[in-house]
Amino acid sequence: MHSIKRRKHTRLGFTYLLLGLVSLSIFYPLAWTIGASFNRGNSLVSTTLIPKNPTLAHYQALTKTSGTFYYFQWFLNSLKISLFTMVLSVILVSLTAYAFSRFRFVGRKNGLTLFLLLQMIPQFSALIALFVMAQMLNLVNSHFLLILIYVGGQIPMNTYLMKGYLDSIPRSLDESALIDGASNTRIFLQILMPLAKPMLAVVAMNGFTGPLGDFALSSVILRDPKAYTLPIGLYNLISDKMGASYTTFAAGAILISIPVAIVFILLQKNFVTGLTEGGTKG
Structure with missing residues (x-):
């Protein structure tokens, strides 16, 4: 019984891990794009995920x-x-x-x-x-x-x-x-x-x-x-x-x-x- 529960929890944990990785691969680039649109300047070199001095100048x-x-x-x-x-x-x-x-x-x-x-x-x-x-x-x-x-x-x-x-x-x-x-x-x-x-x-x-x-x-x-x-x-x-x-x-x-x-x-x-x-x- 315990082995069955352990396998069930293992599969469930693996599923959540996979969903988390997929979600990260989707939302991380999107978050960077949103952050870049509010960063100052034109280069990505100085761009940060969370802008220090956000601006609407690019919009x-x-x-x-x-x-x-x-x-x-x-x-x-x-x-x-x-x-x-x-x-x-x-x-x-x-x-x-x-x-x-x-x-x-x-x-x-x-x-x-x-x-x-x-x-x-x-x-x-x-x-x-x-x-x-x-x-x-x-x-x-x-x-x-x-x-x-x-x-x-x-x-x-x-x-x-x-x-x-x-x-x-x-x-x-x-x-x-x-x-x-x-x-x-x-x-x-x-x-x-x-x-x-x-x-x-x-x-x-x-x-x-x-x-x-x-x-x-x-x-x-x-x-x-x-x-x-x-x-x-x-x-x-x-x-x-x-x-x-x-x-x-x-x-x-x-x-x-x-x-x-x-x-x-x-x-x-x-x-x-x-x-x-x-x-x-x-």
Whole structure:
């Protein structure tokens, strides 16, 4: 009995230790970023975790514009691209996953295989082709083109995730609705989508955060400073060897985390499972 309790306490202690290490690896860099944003000066050499003389100067510097610096314009550009990507991704992924999950058609298996293969191609391998396409279409500096690229990149993997979730919803719900005279559109909108809210939340979160963290694609398509997204603009703050400002970069990075936190709070109630329990008629 004592050996069983000892093993139980050992496993519990190991679990808490692992959770503590993971939490430390997440929150420690975040704490340094917050601290750096309130430290004086531009260098990280003199930065401390807890600022001795905290200042809001770096946040105030973000409000100033110049020929190459438009922080709040970049902020709005990133939000616009992320919101449109999120909405279009949810709509298209839902429709695609529904088709693959509930219908049988020629090319279905090959289509799923193609989606899987597309995930194996590195993103940067298409950069040259995308830039040439943007030039041919006269869409360099176009947020519309960037949104389409992001949405297209979201579809394959998210379709796999959504299809797997829809497959777990009993088909008897569809059959009961069909007997009652419901159309496929009504089944999709009023039965499957409400039950698939947890996965819709995952797709929405992926669609929103993906563009906010992307640098490679956006830097190829966007060349005008006013059209930049935040990753490009903030990178330019630290890429200048003579005038790099790591503390202002930290302040800008903290502000962009606010919309992500808001979206997560709005979606977190949908990050649950078991919504289909009791949905089948007995």
